[in-house]
Amino acid sequence: MPLADSRHHQMFPVLDAAQVATARRFASGPPRRCDAGEILFDVGDCDAPVWLILEGAVDVVRRDGLGHEKPITTQGAGQFTGEISQLAGRASLAAGHAGESGCTAIPIDAAHLRALVVGAAELGEVVMRALILRRVGLIEGDALGSVLVGLPGDAHLTGLQGFLTRNGYPNTLIDADSEEGREIVERLGIQPGDLPLMICSNGEVLKRPGNAEAATCLGMTPELDPEAVHDVAIVGAGPAGLAAAVYAASEGLSVLVLDQRAIGGQAGASARIENYLGFPTGISGQALAGRAYNQALKFGAELAIPLEVERLLCADDAGEGAPVHGLQLRSGERIRARTVVIASGARYRRPDIGNLELFEGAGVSYWASPVEARLCEGEEIALIGGGNSAGQAVVFLAPRVKTLHLVIRGAGLDASMSRYLVDRIAALPNVVLHTRTELVALEGDAERGLVGAVYRERDTGDTHRCDLRHVFLFVGADPNTAWLGDCVALDAAGFVTTGLDDARPGRTTSLQTDRAGVYAIGDVRAGSVKRVAAAVGEGAAVVAQIHQYLAAADDRARARDTATA
Template sequence: MANPNASAPEFLPETGPDEQVPVLAASIEQRRHQIFPVLTEREVARLLRFGTVRTYGNGVRILEAGYTRFGMVLVLKGRMAAYRYDGLGNSAFVIEHGPGEFTAEVSQLAGRPSLVNVTAVGSVEALVIPADQLRALVIAEAELGERIVRALILRRVNLLELGSGGPVLVAPPGQPALFHMQSFLTANGHPHTVLDPRNDETAQALCEHYQPTADDWPLVVCPDGSVLKNPSNVEMGRCLGMSRELPAEKVWDVIVVGAGPAGLATAVYAGSEGLSVLALEARAFGGQAAASARIENYLGFPTGISGRALAGRAHVQAMKFGVELAIPLAATHLACHAVPLALDLVDGQRVRGRSVVLSCGARYRRPSLANIKQFEGRGIYYWASRIEANLCVDATVILVGGGNSAGQAAVFLSTHARKVHMLVRGDGLKSTMSAYLIERIRATANIELHTHTEIVALEGDDEGLKGVRWRNNNSLSEKDVNVSRVFLFIGADPNTDWLDGCGVEVDKQGFIRTGDAVQAAPCRLDATGAPVRSSLETSVPGVFAIGDVRAGSTKRVAAGVGEGAQVVSQIHAYLASLPVAG
């Protein structure tokens, strides 16, 4: 069953110069030569040094969904067949590969488990390339590597559009936890299928066996066949191989906390320069920028790019350069005085690094409304992706906020909703939003701007939000509006609570001070005994802060990416100052 909420159009990177995915279903066949390229004998010969030649008898399972972590399997002789598998025992033929063809998709760059079963058809001789060697291949063989990476990306797009591969979510429509799980998977560009137990026999049988209570939805069938009840994001990440047990003995050159644009830039630049990099992200790569429906002032994209597509490209680059991306895995404590530095993680692991980059960003604020948590995911949203937009078709919605993200979301939602009421406390948008977005909002007939206005009450029941009351703070008049979808983009607080007691200095708002702004802590000393602190270094030597979480930073995607690149040179200088390990 295809997933109607799949959002490949917002997620994945470009597939060639000036050419962007999404690839719509109708065009998949037209691009078959890119999705399933056939390598020549000479090209195959160039790849032999990256893998091991193995033979398989007829019917032997070469790849097993949810388990096998090969980077790529290239057919030398014979044929092998790929099948989609959903963990429930259902299998569907995808394609048969012959000599010069290979099986893999983009997550194999990171050594994640296969999403398909692959079986030998007759006797097969194949080149098995592990994930680390696949990354080495795409770097060393630039032209050939580009074709291979394009194929890997397009295969993931195909899976997303078909809604096949990955986990199966089982729950009746409208369950808040189901919405949150779909949102999590979509934000991470992971294919999945949703089954309604009211009309699907397989889902009904699963429910009869597990007898889920109201708190157990959704049931999640992992690719390996295991079944979870309403799993946390961390449990889901383990189910899919997105995060795994990290080597406790390893000391990373750089640990990046937060994989928004700034953190991803650090990961890409540091990884490309040969540093060992671990990137931790609590929810999904891209951070708040991924919620931007279209960024039109980012250099090099004159027609604009969605935040999710930009983040998707950076994510693939990071995997290409060998960055270990652990998603979703939040840091809960930074041991600033440990040597080397140490981070405790939400799942109980501890990781160590010679340097740490804090790019943990900021989170949207909740208004002071008593019952707001009751409706989160059931009418209250802090994100405007395709999943949320699909809930708003021909409906009236409210969007609160006056920044660029709010403007982009309003324009995006206006293409789905019948009416978008945009509420701001100030007297307009000029001081908080880019001029091009203001003009677009003015030109959009179904967006109505309400100035000096805020929501003062929410109404609803167990099924979700039913209405709101807003107030004009000039006239003090109030109005009740029947609406079931409200989007909040009302400023952000820094994600720094977890640093309490560590020694990283923050300002009164909780943003991290760096460089000359640091007040209390002494600088480290250079080789001559002179005090030194890099411009992005915090009060703790070897701990750097970039992007939205840094005090005084420019809250723009381009600025975050720039700091992410800049900090790598400062990390090199810091690492060079450390004593040589004996």
């Protein structure tokens, strides 16, 4: 049953008189009267407020880049417009206009909306649930949004679709070889080298866009104030970074989170996490990341995605308060913060295979999302790796494919994979386990894509070939620390070292690097436990240490001011 049917009363609740009175206290402006058909907000409008309807009705519709429009609902007195984008002041994904009898409504902008969901707990729960469910409803089924036109299996198209999907933005894929696809390409005068196209909901057409260009078109990326000095700048929006953002923002610190790709990090690509406390039936990495993202927004954290940090610019500590550190962005902008949390995780490890890059995104994948699962439906595939991430991917992909060859270097799965995954894989009839084996070559070309793979038995050196069009690589990860330069100390493997003791007895800042005010958490930290729960724990713990550091810095600053007065 579609979400709009099964949970309609939660998606579009009607507030009672007391709840309306409470909500009115958070209005950001006076009531507005609109005549029939008058637009309150349109697709793509940035900083569009939530509208609390006092009289009349508002017709809410969704629209794609090709101008197709479908109704979502008609809302009346006591109801409110918007979805999760309004909590962050991002571009609206829907449009609303006054109904036949017009309407009177009160605006609640992003800042006042966050104040409402935090300050009015019971009403805030109703509002947050509705905003989240509406975004889910927009993504569900035949939801309209950005239109992607390209050739299925194309690496650029797959990456773009994955970027939108992982960030929770509705999109529709049209095969460029279909009748509709050819018509669009011909009408726009597009050359084959311009594919894939992204047609944003406002009608803007992008040719072979990167993530940053796509995000700008969708209004995803906020405008950053170069003069602002944040209490905390967090680099990486995986479980560790998101946990730090939630706890820091909820405790009143000004927080900025940056990530070059999507929320969730590597965990966000997990099909199902079943050993995370509190979720006995499991939860997908994307769903877990989405919940954490919404929590961070609720408490006022600013999340800037996709923005890539090119370099950390560490300030010297002169002993007169907290130094201000800098983050140089790839876009040329600079961010300033009193503390920096390194939560950049790890990059997928790439086996030493000469032509690997040719097939990345076009037959070779480093994660197993629904996008990749659709591409290999009913086919014979291979998955390389024996860790928990590999096991989760096997369990997700196996029911969708003909045969899955699981290739590992070790003698078995028990040494590297959780028992519940080992047992589940053993029960899958179409999984063939190849032990003491490694991938040594890929076959194919740019025109045909991946057509085969060659494996070598480690004990005998014998090689054998298999016809394959899809290979999933889960062979570990390397720390994502190139952007740190010489600012903080790394261990021999490139992970960030922590454990600097505070000068005062009894105080320890075990997550602090050798640079004052700079911390490392999660997979990027040397000695960390590579588990989602451990990353979340470090994200929470680092906030207490940041409070200690900032309090001490403020004490030093006050002492200096007193001495010079």
